[in-house]
Amino acid sequence: MATVSLTGAASATTAPITQKVHHKRTVTPGKVVGWVFMVIILFITLFPFYWILRTALSSNALLATRPGFFGPVGTNMGGFARVFGAQDVATAVSQGGSGASINFWRYLINSLIVATVITLVQTLSCAMASYAFARLRWKGRNLVFSIFLAAMMIPSIFTFLPNFILMKQLHLIDTLLGIMLPTMLISPFAVFFLRQFFMNISREVEEAALIDGASKTVVFWKLILPMASAPMFTLGLLTYITAWNDYFWPLMVSYTDSSRVLNVALGVFRAQSPQSGVDWSGLMAATLVSALPMLILFACFAKRIVNSIGFTGIK
Numbered sequence: 001m002a003t004v005s006l007t008g009a010a011s012a013t014t015a016p017i018t019q020k021v022h023h024k025r026t027v028t029p030g031k032v033v034g035w036v037f038m039v040i041i042l043f044i045t046l047f048p049f050y051w052i053l054r055t056a057l058s059s060n061a062l063l064a065t066r067p068g069f070f071g072p073v074g075t076n077m078g079g080f081a082r083v084f085g086a087q088d089v090a091t092a093v094s095q096g097g098s099g100a101s102i103n104f105w106r107y108l109i110n111s112l113i114v115a116t117v118i119t120l121v122q123t124l125s126c127a128m129a130s131y132a133f134a135r136l137r138w139k140g141r142n143l144v145f146s147i148f149l150a151a152m153m154i155p156s157i158f159t160f161l162p163n164f165i166l167m168k169q170l171h172l173i174d175t176l177l178g179i180m181l182p183t184m185l186i187s188p189f190a191v192f193f194l195r196q197f198f199m200n201i202s203r204e205v206e207e208a209a210l211i212d213g214a215s216k217t218v219v220f221w222k223l224i225l226p227m228a229s230a231p232m233f234t235l236g237l238l239t240y241i242t243a244w245n246d247y248f249w250p251l252m253v254s255y256t257d258s259s260r261v262l263n264v265a266l267g268v269f270r271a272q273s274p275q276s277g278v279d280w281s282g283l284m285a286a287t288l289v290s291a292l293p294m295l296i297l298f299a300c301f302a303k304r305i306v307n308s309i310g311f312t313g314i315k
Contacts, residue, residue, distance in 0.1 A: 014255050028067055052284045056080065060095055062283035073175075084268075095281075103257050104289075107265040114179050114250075114261055116244040121184045121235050127228065129186065130194035131220055135206065152188045159249070164252055172307035178253045179261065183243070197223065197231045237301055262290045 033200045055063065059074030067071045078095040080086040085102050087095075132138075133145050163182045164173075172178030201224065208221050225232070253259045260268070269279075269286050 001243040002023065048298040052288050055280055056288050058281050058287035060279055063280055079279075079281035079283075080289070082279070083286045084288055096255050102265070102269060102285075104262075104265070106257050109258055110260060111175060111244060113176055115240050118180050118184050118243040119236050119240045121180075122187055122190060122239055125185050126187055126190035126235070127194055127225065127232060128220070129191045129196055131190065131224060132193045135224075136216070140216040140300035148236070149188055149192060160249060160252060163249075165252055172293055174259050175253075176259050179250050179259065182249065183246075187239070190239065193235055194231060197228055201227060224227045234301075237297065241298065244294055266290060 015054060054070070054072050054077045057072040057075050057077070057079065059076055062074040076095075078087065078091070082092050082095075083102060084104055133148075152256065159182070163169050166175055167178045167181065170178075172181065176309055207221065209223055210216075213224070235280060245263065246261075247267075250259075250261045254264055265281070266286050
């Protein structure tokens with residue numbers, strides 16, 4: 001009687017079969033068109049920043065000789081030296097500058113103070129208002145919130161004259177407080193932004209803290225605010241960038257170096273042009289220096305801002 005051994009067959013059957021699957025990426029006309037369109041949009045977006053850098057690194061006296069040249073014309077750092085006040089009058093005039101002194105560091109400190117105070121106070125006050133609209137029950141809450149949101153549809157320029165008259169009556173013209181006060185306490189967008197997040201927090205967590213004896217104030221400070229740290233951080237970044245880039249209102253209420261912010265100082269720098277023409281090299285250097293902190297800030301936290309905005313339900 002013959003015996004058949006199935007050991008080899010069994011081992012062959014039970015042996016794991018590993019097969020590499022290669023997914024071949026197909027290039028379709030739609031993908032090509034999409035990439036070309038994205039590259040064009042990226043070029044249009046970034047080219048002005050390159051042109052600012054190119055002009056800032058050029059010699060102002062030689063810019064008119066080669067206006068269409070894509071590289072720096074007569075490469076030098078004279079524009080940056082004039083911005084930081086590190087160039088004497090004779091050299092500045094010879095390179096196409098006005099020779100006027102610029103108190104750059106004073107303007108920078110003023111901008112830092114204004115943007116920081118507005119961000120801290122506005123974020124905290126809007127968080128309290130958002131919690132009241134999202135969690136506290138009181139008569140007419142939805143009506144008041146609707147009226148409050150209607151303020152988002154009013155252009156800010158309509159409020160400039162009333163705010164200016166108010167600041168003048170309070171004797172806050174040409175002061176940092178006069179610049180900060182109109183936007184320091186509240187923002188309809190910030191209230192709407194945080195309210196969306198507070199409404200998504202489970203009420204059971206808050207009710208458990210109230211049962212344990214915590215008051216509404218303790219719940220807000222010890223429970224709600226720590227849970228809302230991500231959207232508040234995002235709101236703080238957006239508020240800081242907005243306050244830093246504000247121009248028209250600080251221009252209306254600041255007249256001297258004691259209250260002039262960096263963006264307004266760019267206009268003053270532009271007005272100090274020599275008789276031979278505008279100091280484009282120095283002006284672009286000042287613009288780049290003014291915008292660089294916000295560009296770095298947004299580049300470092302862009303992903304967090306986008307993720308937090310999507311998490312809070314704003315589309």
